[in-house]
Each structure stands twice: as C-alpha cells, then as structure tokens.
Amino acid sequence: MAPRAGGAAGRLALLLLLLLLLARPAAAAPDDSSAEAAEPGLNATVSTELEFGECTVTCGIGIREVLLTSGCPGTEAKCIVRVEECRGPVDCGWGIPISGGLACVKMPCIYIPPENRFKYVWKMLIPNKTAHVLPNDSAVMEVCRDTHSVTFQCETQENGNRIASIKYTVYATTEMQTKKSRRIEGGQSRRITADAVLVFSLVTGIIVAVGAISAMIILWSVVKSVWESKSGQHNQDKKLANRSSLSNVE
Template identity: 50%
Template sequence: MRAGGAGCPAGLLLAVGWLLLVGLQASQAANVTAVQDSGLAHEGESESEADEEAENDTDMPESEVPLEAEEEVQNRTIIKEVEFGMCTVTCGVGFREVILTNGCPGGEAKCVVRVEECRGPVDCGWGRPVSESLESARLSCVHISPANRFRFMWKLLKPDQQPVVLENDSAVLEVQRELHPMAFECDTLDNNELVASVRFTVYTTNELQMRRTSRPDTDAVLVFVLTIGVIICIFVIFVLIFIIINWAAVKTFWGAKSSTTEMHSEMSSMRYKDSTSIEQSPTDIPGREDDALSEWNE
C-alpha cells in the first residue's frame, strides 16, 4: 500500500510538470506572433505615411520648384550653334575662328570660342621674295608658327630636267643672284603630308633693275586712272545729292522747259500752215476772176 501510494504522487507531479511546460511554450508562441503582427502593422503604417508624403510632394505647385534647377535644365536644353570664320590664307595652312552663334555668355549674339587650323589648296603658285637686293634674295616657305613642326624641302627647278633637292631644310632660303634667272620651289610637309607648295623666280641684277625702272611708269598710270575715276564718282554723287535736295526746283525747271518746247512746236506748226495757205491763194484768185468775167459777159 505504501509503495503504491508513493508511486501515485510521483506520477501526478510528472503530469502536472509536463502540462506546465506545454502551457509555457504555447504562451511564448502567442507572444511571438503578436509581436510579429504589431511589427507588420507598424511597417504598413510607415509605408502608407511614405506614400502620402510622396503624393504631397507631387502635388506641390510648379512655382515652388527652385529657380536654380530650372536654370540648369535650360542650360542643358540650349542647342549651341557654331559657324566658322574665313581662313587667313587662300592656300596652304592658316587659321580660322570658331564662332558660337547661340548660347554665348552674357546674352551676346556671337562670341569666338577658339581659333583652329585650316587648310586650303596645296599649290600656292608663284610667290614673291620676303626681301631682295641687287645681290641676293630671301625666300620663305608657307608655314605657321611654330615652324619647327613642319619639314621643308627646297628644290632648284631646271627646264626639261628633274628638280635638284637642296640641302637647306629651313623655312627661309637666301639665294645669291647669278648671270641667269633661277627658279626655286619649297614643299611644306606635316607628318610626311604635303600641305603647301610655292615657287619663286630669282632674276638677275640687270633684270631686277629693268623691272624696277619700268614699274614706276605702270604705277603712275594706275594711280592716274584711279584718281580720275574717284573724282568722277564724287562728282556724280554730288550731282545726285543736289538733285535730291532741290527736287522741286528741278521739277519746275524741267516743266518750264517742256512748256517752251511745246510753244515752239505749236508756233512752227502755225507758221507752216500760214505758208501753205499763202502758196495756195494765187491759184485760187484767178479762177474766181474768170468766173466773174464770164458771168458779166452773159
């Protein structure tokens, strides 16, 4: 009896302990689910608040947009238009301006953006010496600064023969005059590419003197012709200005002249009529007298 009675309370205790553990686990699980549900509710509320703020931001009037942002957008949308100026040379290599016609700072209509290199036809024809005297002449190749970026090749031209390449490779060549005229050619190369070619004629001393003596006569004739042309143009301009200023007097003068011309023409026509009537009257009078005599005889 004691043994059985002692075993029963132990079993009861084990059962009660097991029930308590199960109850504790269930309560903990319920608390966790409640916490998760509350977190989800807070997240939903925060998301709804964010959506409301976004809607409020989108509903802001355009007047509240910062002016700086508008200026940045306008600067980005401006289309810059560019045009190029005239090249400084008609052949070879030179410079030209790059001009901006839209989007200049300060509201200017046009502004120079930069200066860039430009090129024309390679053949520059026959050039003139930089300086010359009765003993020598200085010739220069076509180039722009810096000159050391180019390579120069001087040639002596001979009729019906191959050109002779000279040792001088600089941009300037000084030539002494000889008994016969000489022709030279200079090729300007940029990275082994021909960009300009010019030729020169170096005359003899006698030919140079003859050209210098004959040139002033030609220059004098040109100066005289140009002077006469300018004087005639100025005279015509003054006459036109006088006519425009005194247009009423000119109109009256031409009207009076035209009226006198008409009067002279009328008087000449009347004189012509009188002369014709006088020429016809002698033939008419004898006829009338004969008629009167015949009537008297009857």
C-alpha cells in the same frame, strides 16, 4: 484560444512590417528617376551653337576664329570662344620674292608661328629633270641672282605630310636689267603718249574756243546789220511821213 490569437496578431504585425520595408524602395524610386530626368533638362538649357570665321589664307595653313552665337556675356550677340587652325589647298602657286636689292632676294615658305613646328624642304626645279633637294631647311631662304633664271619650291611638312607648297622664280641679273629698262621705256612711252594726248586736247580746245568766238562775232555782226537796216528804214519812213504831212498843210 489566447495563444492562437497572440500568434495570429504577431504574424499580422510581421506581415505589415515586411510590407512597409518593401514599400520604401518603391517610394524612393520615383524620386531618383525624377532627379535623373531633370539632368538632361539642365544640360539642354546650355546652348553651344558655334560659328566659324573665315580662314586667314586661301591655301596652305592659317587660322580662324570660332564664335559663340548664344550664351555670350552681357549683351554681346557673338563672342570669340577660341582661335584654331584652318587648312586650304596645298598648292599655293607662285609667289613673289622679297627683293632687298638687285643682287639677292629672300623667299619665305608658308607657315604660322611658331615656325620651328614645321619642316621645310627646299627644291630647285629643273625642266624635264628630277627636282634637286637643297640642304637648306629654314623657313626663309636667301639666294643671289645667277647668270640664268632659277625656279625654287618650298614644301611645308608636318608629321611627314605636305600641308603647303609655293614656287618662286629668281631671274638672272641680265634679265632684271632688261626688265628694268623695259619698264623705263614703257614708262617713257606712256609719258609721251600722255603728253601727246594732252597737247591734242589743248589744241582741240583752243580751236573749238576760237571757232565759238568767231561764230559769236559773225552772229553779232549779222544781228547788228539787220538791226541797223531796220532802224534806217524806219527813219526813212518817218521822214517821208513828215514830208507828206507838210505838203498836206500847204
């Protein structure tokens, strides 16, 4: 009987040991799951709400600010996270050449620094014909006026894609002189018109002032005449009253 009891006790001890070994991973599992569940909570507390500022351009390529609206240092409601590029419509329409004088002008392409990042394609636009590509590939082109007006176009390209385009018209020297003379004549005519309006206003003001003064003088004369007539009649009535009183005394 003793050996059987010892074998049973041994088997019982071995069974308890196996149960303990199996129970340890099961007990550790909740700890790992709770740790993993806590990580999303920590990440959820970090807010990355962003707000994008206005683009510096309405066409072509520009820059804008990216603002953080939560989690800024100190008491700031918004703070700048970064500055990034922004794009608008490719066609920027017509530009105005930069005139350094009457003979020559400069025409800038659309770009942001650094300018050597982009490729610039200059074209001469000819009515009813294919545009003529010029050898100039700089961001700013200088041309001198010819005997006739010429229209130019600059395309800003990046990685073979057109991201901006702008046109310029360089007027001929004779047309510039004609426009200048027209501006001078227009300025003179506006000056003459302004002078005429000023003279008319002054004359009208003088006439109104003279009329007002004359009306006041006439009104004063009428009032004075009425007052004098009333005063004379009052004196006459008084004299008549004194005469009648004297006759009554006699």
